Amino acid sequence: MPISIRPLRASYPAFAGEVSGIDITRPIGREDITAIEAGMDTHAVLVFRGQDLTDEQQLAFTLNFGVLERYKTPGHVRKREDNRLGPGIADFSNLDKHGNIMSPEDRVWFFKLGDHLWHSDSSFRPVPAKYSLLSGRIIPSWGANTEFADMRGAYDALDARTKAEVEDLVCEHSLIYSREAIGFTDLTPEEIAAFRPVRQRLVRTHPVTGRKSLFLSAHAGAILGWTVPEARMFLRDLTEHATQREFVYSHAWRPGDLVMWDNRATMHRARRFDRHEVRDVRRTTLAGNAPTVEQEPVA
Numbered sequence: 678m679p680i681s682i683r684p685l686r687a688s689y690p691a692f693a694g695e696v697s698g699i700d701i702t703r704p705i706g707r708e709d710i711t712a713i714e715a716g717m718d719t720h721a722v723l724v725f726r727g728q729d730l731t732d733e734q735q736l737a738f739t740l741n742f743g744v745l746e747r748y749k750t751p752g753h754v755r756k757r758e759d760n761r762l763g764p765g766i767a768d769f770s771n772l773d774k775h776g777n778i779m780s781p782e783d784r785v786w787f788f789k790l791g792d793h794l795w796h797s798d799s800s801f802r803p804v805p806a807k808y809s810l811l812s813g814r815i816i817p818s819w820g821a822n823t824e825f826a827d828m829r830g831a832y833d834a835l836d837a838r839t840k841a842e843v844e845d846l847v848c849e850h851s852l853i854y855s856r857e858a859i860g861f862t863d864l865t866p867e868e869i870a871a872f873r874p875v876r877q878r879l880v881r882t883h884p885v886t887g888r889k890s891l892f893l894s895a896h897a898g899a900i901l902g903w904t905v906p907e908a909r910m911f912l913r914d915l916t917e918h919a920t921q922r923e924f925v926y927s928h929a930w931r932p933g934d935l936v937m938w939d940n941r942a943t944m945h946r947a948r949r950f951d952r953h954e955v956r957d958v959r960r961t962t963l964a965g966n967a968p969t970v971e972q973e974p975v976a
């Protein structure tokens with residue numbers, strides 16, 4: 678039986694869908710892969726319920742849609758030897774390598790708190806991510822939703838003057854900006870060097886659908902040719918516009934959910950939960966295929 682996709686929001690059906698009729702713990706065929714890709718191009722966020730995935734199964738499902746993103750420099754501060762999970766799977770839990778809940782003073786926890794700001798995964802990398810796939814293994818009893826904003830709809834809804842203004846703008850993105858926004862500025866010289874800003878277009882065009890979207894992210898902290906205060910205020914205004922309720926789907930997690938989103942068309946953020954409860958969610962990330970703009974040559 679072919680898969681079916683049901684819009685998750687009646688009032689805004691073009692964004693976020695729930696997939697049924699498929700077991701993604703097993704290998705899937707070309708027809709299903711094509712249907713899921715088409716669903717991603719339409720909805721940008723897809724939810725699969727009741728998928729009791731192992732890490733190996735999550736990786737195998739992910740690889741149907743591209744190649745894993747791999748970078749030598751980390752996107753966070755956890756040392757490799759402190760990893761709880763194997764290669765290819767990013768740990769977005771609040772657990773340390775021994776399976777204990779992190780201390781609230783753990784620097785890894787500070788980095789995770791930055792994910793509560795609206796962002797697009799790896800926008801601080803020269804080639805930002807394609808899809809992210811987040812698997813909910815253990816879900817806290819309260820809060821912890823993940824919210825998604827449709828950056829295509831947000832772009833379409835801009836007035837003509839603003840569309841013309843943003844068209845050719847280029848931003849600088851860095852983890853330094855998003856962590857500074859929550860008051861976490863205690864970065865080592867190595868981290869500062871690793872998080873050197875990269876350039877991203879503010880308006881990007883989806884490589885498959887050709888639709889334009891706003892490429893915003895908490896990692897964006899400057900606009901080329903603008904003063905920093907002017908740039909930050911404009912980015913904040915645009916983010917407020919793009920994250921109005923009409924463009925947002927808020928995912929309430931159940932154990933066994935797999936949520937897949939296209940970073941090239943969406944932003945997302947984590948919501949609060951009781952940090953004394955375990956939240957075990959695991960992410961696989963697919964590499965994008967091109968930078969959005971030429972990078973500054975490294976001196």
Ligand SMILES: [Fe+2]
Binds near residue numbers: 792796797798945
């Ligand atoms: Fe994220």
